[in-house]
Amino acid sequence: MSTADGLITARGLTKRFGDFTAVDAIDFAVQPGEAFGFLGPNGAGKSSTMKMVGAVSPVTSGELRLFGLDPATHGPQIRARLGVVPQKDTLDEELNVQENLWIYGRYFGLSRAQVRERSVELLDFAQLSDRARDKVEPLSGGMKRRLTIARSLINNPEILLLDEPTTGLDPQARHVLWDRLFRLKRSGVTLVLTTHYMDEAEQLCDRLVVMDHGRIVAEGSPRSLIERYSTREVLELRFPDEDHQGYAARLAGVGERTEVLPDRLLIYTGDGDAATAEVHRRGLDPLSALVRRSSLEDVFLHLTGRTLVD
Incomplete structure (x- = not known):
């Protein structure tokens, strides 16, 4: 697989914690506008890979580039162009829905007017406009997940990183979330996600890698992988x-x-x-x-x- 000219490229990417190798010399590339997935069970190395891609965890060895930049030397510039949806929601439950967006927008240096305008757009996108002034704590799991995704988009990111985006959601909430992510992809946002749900990978991913014990064991589109191995x-x-x-x-x-x-x-x-x-x-x-x-x-x-x- 060629890793040339990707929006994200990794060659020999490795992450170790002491004697434990979480990510073992993997190669991959993500092209602009595609939905790229890491599929595997818990402990396969997916989240460790995502943290390196998100420029919040240093690379042990190998090469990683985002937008042609090295996270080790250009972390802030890279993070300014990313949206991140963590595995667990980190919303401020003492604030209401729109205040969660306002606070986050200010972290990126947006003006109050910009934040308020962007929040209106994102609440509409997340189907939460009618809950704008509601406290976060009583919202359903699906609503909280949609709010987390809306918050991650406040800075108009070029790449959206999603770590197990629908874990813990009921089937209806998962399908609503898939629809929102599909709309994002159509608008030109590059999606990179981890999942252990095979139906989610088949629904969302143009291309994916299958990970096991820190290594990539297969790569391709969902359909091509099924045709090749089953x-x-x-x-x-x-x-x-x-x-x-x-x-x-x-x-x-x-x-x-x-x-x-x-x-x-x-x-x-x-x-x-x-x-x-x-x-x-x-x-x-x-x-x-x-x-x-x-x-x-x-x-x-x-x-x-x-x-x-x-």
Whole structure:
């Protein structure tokens, strides 16, 4: 993969904490206007990478450039052009919704008039105009997340960094947030996000890297990764016995490959219905049989031997 001419470029990027290597010599590039993702389980090195990209955590070794600048020597200039949505909301719950935006805008040196004008635009974007004078504390989780994103946009950033943007939100709130992020991307903002939700990565990312134990194990668009590392469909089987390992041998050859998880058995195949029929032809009667399309979860399982939620 070429890392030339990207808005963000990393070569051999490494982060160590004492003897522990959190990020292990990774290469990647983010192009202007794209949505780029880091997909992996907790502890994969995603957040450590994001902190280096955000110019708030020093690089141990390797090279990192944003806008062609080195975070070690141009941190303030880089941070002025970034928006950051941290994994946990850091809103001031003693202030109301619009005051949270006003205070943050002043950090970037915006005038009071600029802050007030920008706040009106951002509250409309975040669908929070009618809550402008409400205190933050009683807002729902989805509203707080949208406010955090609105706050991160107060300085008109060229790059928006989002660390696990929808963790803890219910499905409806996640979809509302996805819509807001899609609108941002259409307006030309470059998005860089971490997530362990495969559906989120598929919805939002033009391109992503799969991380495991601090290393990049695959890179590409969500669709290309699924086509490269998985099959068109997956048959999920659950049997009465707790140990599904014993069924794997009896199902040899039903699909292209079989994965045994603690609670189910996965058969990777081009035709899930035909595979289901073959399971019954072999005299097996599962408690449940579900045919679904392959996802990035299957890609990760194939590459690492474990699931994203391990």
